[in-house]
Amino acid sequence: MSSRSAALDQYRITRRRYSRVVVSRGSEQIESIEKAFARGDEGALKAAYQCYSSLVYTFCCRTLDESRAEDVIQEVFISAWKSHMRYEPARGSLAGWLIAIAKNRIIDNVRAEQRHSLRRADADINNVAANNAAADNAAADNAAADNAAVAVDDTFVEARVDAIADRLLVAEALRCLSDRARQVVTMHYFDDLTLRQIAETTGQPLGTVKSDLRRALARFRQQLEPKHG
């Protein structure tokens, strides 16, 4: 048992640290996973994957086809782990950081596909132009128009991807709230009940309902604003 004895001293020193990394399904462990991820602790990537892979994958599937979604989720976790030292829990949630990485990858993928389509269209035009020199001017005009359309599409794609990311992060923050706070949020924003109606329905004092809602909004703000470069 000598190897165990040798490891025991190290265990005594660091037992608090590793107990935080045990994979958890509870929101109370999220902060621990974020800190472990930032430190690059062994096991932290798997814990982060178990916690957030469905969120990232859902985001990918909502914006890309299935095959590219699988590629992008892999790229996101590999890239995030390789640059874990750049993640600072104090500056934003890990979910927000991963979604920000995914957003960039998704937009790159969509743009690459658009460029590919445009090149195919240009090749078709050039083939026509080679056969008919008189068509050159028209072909150039068409290409310029296509480029302008792609530029407009870029803005639209980015905005659409942003909107999906925001809504998924809001939904994620909702999952992390206490049951009571989540009930207040869903009754107020999904069911359109007033705070007074919520207080009457739940039997909670109006002040409690208000403070639950205020704390929940602060949580949403933190989730939505990863302040990493």
Next chain:
Amino acid sequence: MDDRHKSRSDRARRSGHNQRSTAEIEALLRDVEPADLQLLEPPEHTWIAIESALQTAADERSNAGDRSYTGERSNIVSIRERQRVRRRLAVGIAAVLVVVVAGVAALLLARSDSSEVVASATLAYDPEQFDMSGAQARANTELVRDSGEHSIVFVDAELPDPEADADLEVWLIRPDASGNVADLVSLGVIDPADPGRLAVPAGYDPNAYFVVDISIEPRDGDASHSGRTILRGPLQDT
């Protein structure tokens, strides 16, 4: 194009310091659709691919490091190489002796068919880390070797009854050099009133998996650790 379809740069300009107003967050909450609350699970092979890619990258870095080391010190390789060979030879002979001695010992042990307590663990509650249900709990366990197989035996224990639709489960944890969880294995579910004896699965060396952990596990079909540890403690040689 509505508010949520504006570009990131538009929004950054509007918010200036990149923080959403309460009104914007409230608008987002009202925009949440049922589909946003339904998450899709990635295919199982995704995690395997991630692990494999990171392992390959690590191996490549490691191999590159080895080559540069050899190249930089080519003049002294021959002397050191001879010393290394001698050391390896000595280690090899020692290893053979250890294997022979261990084999003879194992044979004698198997013939005697007796069990031996090789280590024990006092499991403790950590109020900062563990599930509150373990606050009054305590347990002493022993690692017993019998005919070459290991078991964890509860010598005495005061364990809480878990909530309905949950069990107490015993694990062995392998910490890494930094003390983080490198791996863990479930030994099985126990009866709080009579935890008894649990076999250590074949292939799991108690020298490496030397931290005993008891957790509350909801019966939700998820075989992984719930994170709701109530007691934990390292095995120490007797």
